[in-house]
Amino acid sequence: YTMTVSTIATIAAGLSRALANPTNKTSEVLNSFRNADAQAIRSDVADLSAAITLQNQVAQFRVASKDVAQAGSLLSAAESGAKQIASNLTTLKDLATRAAASSTTDGERVVLNQQFQTIRAQNDAIAKNTKFNGESLLDGTSTQLKVQGGTKDAADLSVSSLTDSSLFADPRVEILYPSGAKITIDVLGKVISYVNEQIQKIGQLQQGLDFASATLQSAIQNKDAANSTLNDLDLVQGLLAGNNGVEKSGVNS
Helix, strand or coil: CCCCCHHHHHHHHHHHHHHHCCCCCCHHCCCCCCCCCCCHHHHHHHHHHHHHHHHHHHHHHHHHHHHHHHHHHHHHHHHHHHHHHHHHHHHHHHHHHHHHHCCCCCCHHHHHHHHHHHHHHHHHHHHHHHHEEECCCCCCCCCCCECCCCECCCCCCCCCCCCCCHCCCCCCCCCCCCHHHHHHHHHHHHHHHHHHHHHHHHHHHHHHHHHHHHHHHHHHHHHHHHHHHHHHHHHHHHHHHHHHHHHHHHHCC
16 A cells, blocks of 8 residues: 555644644653652553554554655656646747747748647647656546645645646637737647646645655654653553552561
C-alpha cells in the first residue's frame, strides 16, 4: 500500500494538531513521583494514554515517511510537464501574433499554421504521456493530484486536464486567416493563464507535502522522547511496587 499525496498531507495535519496540544503530561507525572502516591501515579499513567496514541500514529508515519520522496517525484514530474506545456503555449501565441500581422502572406501563414499544429500535438502528447508509476498526471484523471479540503478554510484542490481538447475547446482557434489568428491570440491568453493556475496548484500540493515531511520528522523525533517517558514510568512503578511489598512485609513481621 502506497499513500497518496492527499493521504500523507491529511495524516500530517492531524498529527501536527496533536503535537501542538499545549498540555504536557510528562512533567506532571515526573513531579508526582516526589509524592510517591501509587494511586496518583496510576491516574497520571492513564493520562499518558495520549502518548501511547501518539506512538501508534508515529508508527503510521514511519511507513508514510518512505512514501514522501516518491510523492515528491510525482509532483516534480507533473510540474515539469505542465511547465513545458506553458512554454509551448507562449510559442503558439508568438506564431498567432505573426499570422495576425497584415504584412504576413497567405503562404507564410500556411507554414506558421503547420508549426502551430505540430506544437499543439506535442503539448497534447505531453499531457497524455506525463506519468508516474503508470498513472497519467496531466490529463485530469489522476487521483493523486486531488485533495479534499474538508473545511471552509481549506478548499478542495485539483489539477485539471491539460490535454489539447481541454485547452482548445473553442472551435475558432486557427491562424490561417488574420481574423482567426486574432481570435486565437485572445484564446491563448486565457489558456496560458489556465495552465499557470494548474502549475500553481501543483506548487500548493508541494507545499503541503513539504509540511507533511517536516511533521513526519518532528513526530519521529518525539517518538524517542515518548518511549523514554513510558519506560521511566514502568521502572518507577516497579520500584514503588517493590517498596510497598517490603513495607508490608516489615509490618507483618
